[in-house]
Amino acid sequence: MKLVIAEKPSVAQSIAKVLGAASKKDGYLEGNGYYVSWCVGHLVGLAPTERYNENYKKWDLKDLPIIPKNFEYEVSKDKEKQLKVLCKLLNSNDVEAVINACDAGREGELIFRLVYRFAKCQKPMQRLWISSMEDTAIKQGFEKLKDGKEYDLLYESADCRQKADWIVGINATRLFSLLYNQQLNVGRVMSPTLSMIVERNANINAFQPTPFYTVVLENKAVTFISEKIEDKAKAEELLSICKNKHLVISNVESKEKTEKQPKLYDLTTLQREVNRKLGFTANQTLEYIQSLYEKKLCTYPRTDSRFLTEDMADILPELSLYSLAALPFPKDKEVNAPCNARLVIDSGKVSDHHAIIPTKSLKNYDIEQLPYGEKAVLTLIALRLLSSLGDNHIYSETIATAMCEDNTFTTKGKSIIQNGFKEYEKLLNLSENKEEPALPLMAEGEVLENFTAQMKEGKTSAPKQFTEDTLLSAMENTGKEENIEKEFCGIGTPATRSGIIEKLISINLLERKGDKKTKYLVPTDKGNALITILPESICSPITTAEWEEKLKAIELGELSADEFLDGISKMTASLVKTYDVVKGSQQIFPSDRAIVGKCPRCSNDVTENKKGFCCNNKSCGFALWKENRFFTAKKKKLTEKIAKDLLQTGKSKLTGCYSEKTGKTYNATVCLDDTGDKYVNFVLEFDKEK
Template identity: 35%
Template structure:
């Protein structure tokens, strides 16, 4: 008997139909020598701190860092998970072979391996690895089942990621909550979540601190063409006005006309991030909304596996492309052109070196008739992008005209499309045309014909402008920033090269952003994402660059990818994180400041691990301050020094470093007890 384990009941149903396992049982399908069951996503998780030792149940600084000698797994504490696991457990005990039919990605591999481990699996295991759920793909996949060992490194990478998140999340969250949060409140720290929040806070402060400056640009209109001064920006209005006066009354003379042919390749096929960026830019969809929709398209068999980070196809897909195009009958008018001759095979589309587990997101050729609403809209976007990839480049002619006015240089540029190429696919289809601001630039304007030496009157004018701050992040631009570890990268090829150092993975970034929303660290302002005060306070409190640096987190992500490839050790990665969290705990414990982050609406993280046992300590009852010495009173100004008593006033222990706190004895009696002095200070400096 062969037992197939899928991730969802719907996938189990599709696979069972192909295999002939048509008898429905309680929790599985059976027939033709197969039993097909499912996991309902995650059935297992890493154990919680108190599962290792009872001493870790209570939140206390004294037990940190919590570093189990060996990490273990357990079933999630819900009855339906236990019931389904019992089904799987009983099936694999009678199995001659198990076929892992989990989602073909890192997380899917982890889910399946944990369940099989928990069931104590002893029989041989093979792996179904497919990029779409069409009947043909499933049949082909079962004809090419692979040894489970081929995917060991994928599992080690997923396990390392889960353990790394546990080490940082459990320890850093407790550490910062106990040290800096108001009692009973949680400051959530995460390996990817915190650097992402740091990006948002840094951008927000860059905008707040930005000081706009006026500048002037000199333009002149000659024969309907807009010529701009080669001088560039004028920072002084008087200087700009003088430049205008200097050219008034003098003719403009054309000194050079250059035409240059250019080409524009079709836009890249979609990976998950670029798809989320595009839908956010065009329609304002959240990353999570797009992920949900594209997952639905995959499960409805109309598009390929979505959680991918490549925009390329592998060479073995090339022979299948004509058939996919022919089966896209709603787009027959558009597919006719590439199907009329030999299909082009561009290195910008087909590149084995850029494809690992899965290729870019493309249609499968199955009918999209089952789709409605935004699902149909998203499919249309993917379909047009796919078809356009097999059209010729768009060609254009760029004209650059230089001119002279009494010794001052001017320039005008324009562009004329000579052959629309792939842009024909988008003609009249504004809803799916690639979102871009390029066509709105001056360069895209058509110029009248010019001849070198021609001369004539012109109309000079000044344009006053103001320097602009960087823009707040949208979900789309934040995803791009996460993909490139916080660096602004416009060039597609360079961005592709930096993906290995991005923070998070395409499949997890949407969830990270949603987590920051749920925990009250960020909020939406229309389409923009801005930090809350709680988010800014948290980042200010974290002095450890390892916890909030996008670049350093990107390095960890790179190591996880190397684990997948087998050229880096999972043990090394985990040992690194253990060393790092030990250093962080030591550094924070040595911080003698009394600063606290007051987050009124910060949610408890008790649900984070699925158990109320792992909850933060409750806030104590209010009582009179028990302050026994002045050293226990934090400075209300700098927050890092403590109160000391001088000859005529109280001050801060850091007065030599510039802290200006001074509490004269006329107002604060020299014989006040520490407790009463503390009360008076709190009253005076209460916000």
């Protein structure tokens, strides 16, 4: 028997169908010489800090840096059952070989390998590497299974990424949270991404618009505009000169221009365009396209290539026809299926996966039955295939120059010669660009009259806030100029960038603002403050892009995993050792909680939260818990007044305390009896006369 392990149950079912493994068992399918089982995302992950030392459960500066010599792993409690199924199958005597059918990428490799290693499996390992979930693609993939060892370096790269994120995240988050007395999440990729947004926001706030003026001469046929003028008085003077005057054409120049077809989509380009045109978030787009992939309607989504391989040329005519038939073009328009295959074929620019395209399953498929989001994304994918295979867009651009009393004015227009690939977007009303009108025929020396003259005021524009479209572009291109001679990686990967954005929003460092369609990504006050106190080594986008480049080098066998992790560890240790708290941190991170007193252990502020009254210094650990057994047994609540009394004088009077022994009530004074242990103790004092 051979054991096939997929990343998700739905993928495992598609594979089992092709292999003929139809018998359902508990956690797997069986048949025709195969067991087909699945993970549920990451079943095995890096263990928390307390696995290495129980004391690490409590955050303490003296424990930093926490850098394990040998990393340990743990199983998610809600996934233990499926892991036991996989371990049993992996070590079953009748399983002779294991086939890794997890997603064909870095994270898919990591998910499988951690399960394989956890089960201490030594059996031969093969790799299924496919870009489509269609039955024919699965069948062909099993006919061309690869030796699992060919992907050892890919696993090392994934393993290093995970460990580097753990080292930086654990240490930096604890360091800055303890130093600034509040939860501050810091991450290897997350913080540089936030830094770019904070910097852009600061540039916008600091921007001072500069006014400028133009003089516009307009008649029924054409509009001429002057150059921008910064001096308002000069613009008014020009306006006065040109009123009730004629224009003389001094030059007319027409050029034929060609706009080439757009490239096919990779994941980032698709996410950007969907965000711009439809307003979906990057994460929503990834979810939609993942669902389309599992429904066999498009190819593998997590790709960074925008080309296809040579062996795919023969299927493009079919895919072009199927895409044309699936899209809602007007029935009264004759639309042809394009197929300039040479435009999209380049095996040298395809590494792990080719560009995202529709599959043959689109044939006779009614995309109207899909959920709105999936239908909209699939429409763009099919449309992009047609556009990429289409003809050039050719137009004539005309620039005319005219003189009015020795002052120069210009106008511009264009006329379409061949719509080419843009015809598809036009017919579906998905074109983003407004077409410039054609100019009337004009000749040098011609005199134009009957113009109205007016002065228009404008202002220079501030940089725009990031949308997910422009942020994804910035993440993808960070460090590009510094990596001209090397393979370029940017910040994060196509598969992880959307998750980074969502994480920043979920931990209140970033928020979405804007209307329903166009949302801008803006840092919160906490996000701004965090970047203010983070050093360059943690929040530099360039440094993070260089780390991504090194992870790619590990995958290519050009850098050892130990060397990379050693560099990350040394940087983290240096950060812990050398970082100094920024002065005025109380103003940078003002607490929104009411202060009830000073901590008797460390003199920091004690503030109220839902569970109690806690010292803001996390390394201190002092807390008066509201559900303390000492008070609840007496049917009393630890109120804000009692907490203030205890912090100020060490005592507070209680009335109507319930006695568990007698069932009666009594009055007493509660006193702090704090010995510095994990929990604060209390004792009662009674009136001596009583």
